[in-house]
Amino acid sequence: MEFPDGLKYSKEHxxxxxxxxxxxxxxxxxAQHELGDVVYVELPEVGEKIVKDDPFGAVExxxxxxxxxxxxxxxxxxxxxTLPENPETINDDPYGDGWMIKVEITDMDDLKDLMNAEExxxxxEQQTEEDEEDDEEENGDDEEEEEEDEK
Numbered sequence: 001m002e003f004p005d006g007l008k009y010s011k012e013h014x015x016x017x018x019x020x021x022x023x024x025x026x027x028x029x030x031a032q033h034e035l036g037d038v039v040y041v042e043l044p045e046v047g048e049k050i051v052k053d054d055p056f057g058a059v060e061x062x063x064x065x066x067x068x069x070x071x072x073x074x075x076x077x078x079x080x081x082t083l084p085e086n087p088e089t090i091n092d093d094p095y096g097d098g099w100m101i102k103v104e105i106t107d108m109d110d111l112k113d114l115m116n117a118e119e120x121x122x123x124x125e126q127q128t129e130e131d132e133e134d135d136e137e138e139n140g141d142d143e144e145e146e147e148e149d150e151k
Contacts, residue, residue: 002029003121004095008114010071011123015095016114018105023072026099027059027090030124035061038090041083043100048076050103052110057100059090068100072110078102 008016013031017024040060050056055067090098
């Protein structure tokens with residue numbers, strides 16, 4: 001899985017590319033992989049204000065609908081107009097043509113809470129291990145219940 005250097009990452013699996021005071025925001029390869037085939041994208045309007053850690057849009061896949069959370073606060077200056085008609089672009093190129101919005105950042109300190117590529121890769125590894133442990137515990141409980149049912 002790819003986590004390009006030069007981007008910042010949130011714990012909610014959004015990426016940010018900062019150019020001066022503009023943040024280009026999208027969802028990570030990990031997020032789109034977990035979602036599966038993206039079939040619908042909801043984006044805010046240009047001029048809309050977004051607030052760090054609040055949802056600003058949604059991505060719908062064949063598996064689920066997920067909110068997309070703002071990694072920074074600011075005003076939306078541009079949206080990716082191709083996504084509503086071609087949502088699969090997020091699956092094909094999450095770090096390139098699959099970007100979602102551009103935001104004029106109101107507080108550059110928001111970037112301090114984000115991870116670099118190496119930190120994000122470690123975070124994903126921890127999350128994956130925790131998910132596997134949870135799955136093992138759930139499967140163990142199911143087997144115990146089946147044994148009880150058989151008695």
